[in-house]
Amino acid sequence: MEQAIRWICYSRPTRSYFGLKDIGQAILVKRAVADLLLDCEIRFVPTVRYKNGVPISSRLRRFNRSELDELSCLFTALNRSREEIARGASSVKDLVASATSRIEFRQFRLEFVRIVDADNFKDLEQVKLPFLIIGAAMAHGLTVSDSIYVPDQDTLLNGYHRREPWRSGCSPIPRMPPIAQGRPDISIVKMRDALSALIGVEAEGTPAEAYCRRVVPHGLLWLYREIAGTEARARKK
Incomplete structure (x- = not known):
């Protein structure tokens, strides 16, 4: 919860969304935002579930x-x-x-x-x-x-x-790869720009800078995995 409040303080979003799967944390964050008079609306979103009702994790x-x-x-x-x-x-x-x-x-x-x-x-x-x-x-x-x-x-x-309608039986965890459902050309260009900008970001700087230094490389690895996975699935077909 502390990290969520810190991120809201630094990024100053007008809205922040929390899933009901971890409703305890979501309620505490909403209460803390109100107590600290932060100008941010906390919204709850339904738990994403398998078709049989099990919460996806x-x-x-x-x-x-x-x-x-x-x-x-x-x-x-x-x-x-x-x-x-x-x-x-x-x-x-x-x-x-x-x-x-x-x-x-x-x-x-x-x-x-x-x-x-x-x-x-x-x-x-x-x-x-x-x-x-x-x-x-x-x-x-x-x-x-x-x-x-x-x-x-x-x-x-x-x-x-x-x-979130569900029926009996389980389906694999749904994935939303940009390669399949978005614009891979735009995603790659934006990732390139983010990596270029990352050179001037201090790893031990502000919490926002430290966050970017950790998240952007992970995003690149995720994009690579999605590309490699899509190519592997295409070869199997």
């Missing part, structure tokens, strides 16, 4: 399709709790017990299911807006968490996933 590359299919029951149980609350359920103890009973893991171990106050992250006894429904599971030494943020009545009734 780089760490999930370690799991196979069968494990991802099994993990989908975590989100299904959390979302079912939201639906029960929308129908009038309010006892957190009963809701957590109901959600836990729906989660049937063979390859994962359920860590917890909680319903907490979205303002202070304390466990609730009776549901009240705004709140978070949080769950976590572990396998291969990795903890995979998921959450549903319910800030208002509309989200309670409809859920964020209405903007």
